[in-house]
Amino acid sequence: MEARGLRMPLLLLLVAVVVMAKVNHIQRWGGFKEKASSKKNINSTLHFFIQSYNNASNDTYLFRVQKLIQSQMQLSTGVEYLVTVKIGRTKCKKSEASNASCPLQSSKLKKSLICTSLIYTVPWVNYYQLWNNSCQDSKVHI
Numbered sequence: 515m516e517a518r519g520l521r522m523p524l525l526l527l528l529v530a531v532v533v534m535a536k537v538n539h540i541q542r543w544g545g546f547k548e549k550a551s552s553k554k555n556i557n558s559t560l561h562f563f564i565q566s567y568n569n570a571s572n573d574t575y576l577f578r579v580q581k582l583i584q585s586q587m588q589l590s591t592g593v594e595y596l597v598t599v600k601i602g603r604t605k606c607k608k609s610e611a612s613n614a615s616c617p618l619q620s621s622k623l624k625k626s627l628i629c630t631s632l633i634y635t636v637p638w639v640n641y642y643q644l645w646n647n648s649c650q651d652s653k654v655h656i
Contacts, residue, residue: 546586546596555637556585559595562642563631576608577601592636600652602626626652
């Protein structure tokens with residue numbers, strides 16, 4: 515069978531693994547570790563997180579990640595990231611094009627949050643899912 519003919523069965527297998535993992539609460543190996551993860555993977559994961567946050571937020575303005583405070587990962591059927599980030603409200607409105615270089619608010623609209631999130635990813639197929647997220651106002655400079 516040609517490689518092209520294997521594409522659909524492999525995709526179906528991946529979907530089955532992801533669905534079964536979700537149903538069976540995913541077997542974890544070794545727990546969360548604070549170790550250096552691939553910069554590319556963590557950047558992609560944070561990009562997914564901030565897009566998800568902005569899509570779910572009722573705020574008029576976009577937020578962006580200001581600082582990665584902590585990152586832990588564990589292997590399962592994919593990679594689970596437990597991240598704590600500081601995010602800030604930008605001057606760009608949601609109706610405008612999303613731009614990572616939007617400047618942060620510095621006026622009375624300035625707002626920062628500390629968010630802790632659990633994100634499941636299968637990076638080799640560009641699959642991401644936000645499993646849990648909790649954000650609180652940042653009153654303390656971190």
